Amino acid sequence: MTDSSVHTEAAVTPATGPEGQGKDKGEDGRGRGPRQRSSRRAGRILRWSAASLAVLVLGTAGAGYFYYEHLNHNIKKARLNLGDSAAPEAAPNAAGQTPLNILLIGSDSRNTARNLKLGGSRDDVGRPPLADVQMLVHLSADRTNMSVVSLPRDTMIPIPKCTDPKNGHVYDALPLAMANRSLERGGPGCTVAAWTELTHHQVHIDHFMMVDFSGVVDMADAIGGVPVCVDQNVWSRHGSGLKLRKGETRVTGVQALQWLRTRYGFEDGTDIGRTHAQHMYMNSMARELRKNARIDKPAQMRALAEAATKALTVDDGLGTIKKLYDLMGEMQKVPTERITTTTLPVVEWPQDPDRRIPAPGDAEQVLSMIIDDAPMDGRASTPKPAQQPQDPSQDTAAAQADIAVQVRNGTGSATLAQVPGRAGAVVQVLQGKGFTRAVQDGTAASGADTSVQFPSADLEGDAQAVAEALGIPSGRVHQSTGVSGVTLTVGADWRTGDAYPKTVTPDRPPASAAVQHGDEVGCMKVQKGYTW
Structure with missing residues (x-):
């Protein structure tokens, strides 16, 4: 002690x-x-x-x-x-x-x-x-x-x-x-x-x-x-x-x-x-x-x-x-x-x-x-290995062309205006990667962060496949009863670009x-x- x-x-x-x-x-x-x-x-x-x-x-x-x-x-x-x-x-x-x-x-x-x-x-x-x-x-x-x-x-x-x-x-x-x-x-x-x-x-x-x-x-x-x-x-x-x-x-x-x-x-x-x-x-x-x-x-x-x-x-x-x-x-x-x-x-x-x-x-x-x-x-802590991935899903992903994906625009926040057409732009990226059933979803999602949600365990593999294709961390994939199918919310943390931005962990918090x-x-x- x-x-x-x-x-x-x-x-x-x-x-x-x-x-x-x-x-x-x-x-x-x-x-x-x-x-x-x-x-x-x-x-x-x-x-x-x-x-x-x-x-x-x-x-x-x-x-x-x-x-x-x-x-x-x-x-x-x-x-x-x-x-x-x-x-x-x-x-x-x-x-x-x-x-x-x-x-x-x-x-x-x-x-x-x-x-x-x-x-x-x-x-x-x-x-x-x-x-x-x-x-x-x-x-x-x-x-x-x-x-x-x-x-x-x-x-x-x-x-x-x-x-x-x-x-x-x-x-x-x-x-x-x-x-x-x-x-x-x-x-x-x-x-x-x-x-x-x-x-x-x-x-x-x-x-x-x-x-x-x-x-x-x-x-x-x-x-x-x-x-x-x-x-x-x-x-x-x-x-x-x-x-x-x-x-x-x-x-x-x-x-x-x-x-x-x-x-x-x-x-x-x-x-x-x-x-x-x-x-x-x-x-x-x-x-x-x-x-x-x-x-x-x-x-x-x-x-x-x-x-x-x-x-x-x-x-x-x-x-x-x-x-x-x-x-x-x-x-x-x-x-x-x-x-x-x-x-x-x-x-x-x-x-x-x-x-x-x-x-x-x-x-x-x-x-x-x-x-x-x-x-x-x-101060330095114990050296940490590269982030280990989340336990793999027991659900096998379907073929990309068979995965239905709904894409929401959540790029707006209390301080940032929503990026017009952002959901459509990401839909095009997904379709270019073989997810031909990707479509826009007009559900309001202002203030959200980028995530991939799925309603039931049988769609978890599909959701993980979508995240992997876009470079979204597996930790951003989670189950929710608030969606009816695999749903990607493009958040205020991803306002531009075709791939989710990589982040580097800071070594100290900001002065604020x-x-x-x-x-x-x-x-x-x-x-x-x-x-x-």
Whole structure:
């Protein structure tokens, strides 16, 4: 175990900095790392702590069993993916290792008396909660580094069709909508589906963890508070209500929730500043857990176990103490200084200055590093072999002349006009390659990325043949009930040319991503007009 062993719980908590939907008229509208010697000492402490936790949980044959079941019962579970398709699992590297991707979700639910008291209006009681904080945690295949990418809640993204598992209600796809709306469309599994779409069906999300307002409060209290810092006195008088003096403060309970929810008071008063504050909280909480998770503090460890299990909603595949512990073990392998946090680069949406869209080029660069398992701290990782192809389809492709292909023009986006005649041009390319049954499909596909979809397994081989002929990566081929046959969507990432453009994985994210490292210590900049 390394000195980042408790990062799982640190990562979970900042996902609960929610706020409401709609125009932002207020908060309720819709370290430096240890030296090598202390690092080794922290590793020993954590090994002892793990043994202590095992004793606490397992205890005697009788009492320990009932306590273990009690903790399991605390954990709430939901389906992982409510969309029509999931991204294929990543191919293993030369050592047989694969990356892990965990989506952290902060719910703004006011549907309990306690959550309502902690924030929000009574008008919000009964409405479906929103995913106002979303962070994708990417654990590298070789476990040498971890990247955390936040998505600002007011970012406009496509949200795919989702089916509510409780009542079977089908939510139609939304071409562009606020990212936080995904949660209200059946639950956290629809937020997972939206990230699958956002990452071009190339990032397989293994698990999700979701927490609400009260979960933040309980976790902050259980750990004894989390140190945060501001560069001058701050008072979010028109927002969360956070009021702190200049310098470092150990925030607990409601004050910790205020910190995570504060938008008006940090940096430029946008969601970007809020995500930076959440990253600071996340890194600081990791250090506190490392320092306090000790064998001589069994009561605190038990309180943390109670708080964490009661706070969490997870996917079915992560719904026991053992599975959570195993996941923590994987995250413990990453040194604290190799944990990076960033925000997906966004720009103002031309149709509404209060909304954002993924920044052309820069957002793709960040996502491509996740897709290609590239470290975001600029340091070399274990040499990686050439990308292994997706497992070959068991379905044999028909002759090219017998494959019917529908081609859609999806080259338009929030910032780019659609390329006229693009679908027809690609149809001609396909016909020239022998796909004589290729035709245009006028279905609207603005904002989409290039992909090849097929409705049933018997057409998978045909879809892969189309992708191969055009140089489209096999990871862009996936099954969907939203098409009636093999369907090629020519996206905004392929506006010209006869072959899909090859990309090169960057060695670091763009400057607009504002990467923070786990060993960095600093203070949040206070927004002008919010001092006292």
